[in-house]
Amino acid sequence: MAFSASISSPLHFRNSNPIFSPKPATRPASLKPRPALPPPSLAPDVDSATIAAIGSGSVAALAAALSFADPERRRKLQAEEVGGGDKEVVRDYFNKSGFERWKKIYGETDDVNTVQKDIRLGHSKTVENVMKMLTDEGPLAGVSVCDAGCGTGCLAIPLAKEGAVVTASDISAAMVAEAEKQAREQLDLGKEGVLLPKFEVSDLESLGGKYDTVVCLDVLIHYPQSKADGMIAHLASLAENRLLLSFAPKTLYYDILKRIGELFPGPSKATRAYLHSEADVERALKKVGWRIRKRGLTTTQFYFSRLVEAVPM
Ligand SMILES: C[S@@+](CC[C@H](N)C(=O)[O-])C[C@H]1O[C@@H](n2cnc3c(N)ncnc32)[C@H](O)[C@@H]1O
Numbered sequence: 001m002a003f004s005a006s007i008s009s010p011l012h013f014r015n016s017n018p019i020f021s022p023k024p025a026t027r028p029a030s031l032k033p034r035p036a037l038p039p040p041s042l043a044p045d046v047d048s049a050t051i052a053a054i055g056s057g058s059v060a061a062l063a064a065a066l067s068f069a070d071p072e073r074r075r076k077l078q079a080e081e082v083g084g085g086d087k088e089v090v091r092d093y094f095n096k097s098g099f100e101r102w103k104k105i106y107g108e109t110d111d112v113n114t115v116q117k118d119i120r121l122g123h124s125k126t127v128e129n130v131m132k133m134l135t136d137e138g139p140l141a142g143v144s145v146c147d148a149g150c151g152t153g154c155l156a157i158p159l160a161k162e163g164a165v166v167t168a169s170d171i172s173a174a175m176v177a178e179a180e181k182q183a184r185e186q187l188d189l190g191k192e193g194v195l196l197p198k199f200e201v202s203d204l205e206s207l208g209g210k211y212d213t214v215v216c217l218d219v220l221i222h223y224p225q226s227k228a229d230g231m232i233a234h235l236a237s238l239a240e241n242r243l244l245l246s247f248a249p250k251t252l253y254y255d256i257l258k259r260i261g262e263l264f265p266g267p268s269k270a271t272r273a274y275l276h277s278e279a280d281v282e283r284a285l286k287k288v289g290w291r292i293r294k295r296g297l298t299t300t301q302f303y304f305s306r307l308v309e310a311v312p313m
Helices: 048-056 059-066 071-082 086-095 097-106 114-136 156-161 173-186 225-238 252-262 278-287
Strands: 012-015 144-148 165-170 198-201 211-216 239-247 290-299 304-312
Touching (some): 086 097, 097 173, 114 156, 114 211, 114 239, 114 304, 144 156, 144 225, 156 165, 156 173, 211 225, 239 278, 278 290, 278 304
Parallel strands (some): 144 211, 165 198
Antiparallel strands (some): 239 304, 290 304
16 A cells, blocks of 8 residues: 555444454555554654655664664653653643644644644544544533643534533643634634633643543543553543543554654654553553443554543443
């Protein structure tokens, strides 16, 4: 298959299945090995030239080069620069270069490269799938939803259009300001039942309150599993009925590709990406009395996102 930004494997949903196979969605055997397929926050740092180089390079050379990659050292340096840990690095990134980068990816303008365009498509599929998972259970009018790590409002806005009472927060003040701007532009606030989401600058660990539904999309990728456990537990404590989480799935295949991606940090790379195994996420949920009811997977060429809907046991 030609290396392009086309969707090679459509996302699919399935009900909770004990015999879960963490393999990526089915892919024709004839397909050439994919080039570096970094998870969401790594991918935009890889430009087309790099991809072409990776695509044509030998696996052995890549394997050798992998041993020289030291993302942990890079992360430590970044953390020292902003005087903190993962969270401070992430906050700083999404208030500065990451804000510009992701605003573009989540937007509709043409100034995106092939990879960014593909991620835009993948991410919009995730949002679509979340909306489907949520509305499958009934209309959203009047349902309280917390969108934790709301970014530019890609989910908060469609939720509000459906009449949900949305609280949207993010660790990045720049993201929250953009989300509110877009919500004011896109929502028909004169329409009955359509409310402006309540926007708040906050890291999700500090959120309080109770919501029917809590959603946290493509945020866990910025944190190691040790931190993700606590984040998942806290998000579950805010939710009365449903918790939807998306994360970059950890499988051997994605892990190798992510490591290849880490060999080519773009100039503006400022965060580390962490993959999470579905089993680890499930275990973290179980620990606080939640079980996974539905699962979905969005895969495009450069975007991989596992979506789970959890409910109290
Ligand atoms: C890849 S973006 C996803 C944005 C949004 N959820 C979406 O899917 O459109 C990740 C977002 O998570 C936010 N974020 C990262 N760590 C966070 C934390 N600890 N608490 C709240 N937001 C966080 C970032 O500022 C950024 O806006």
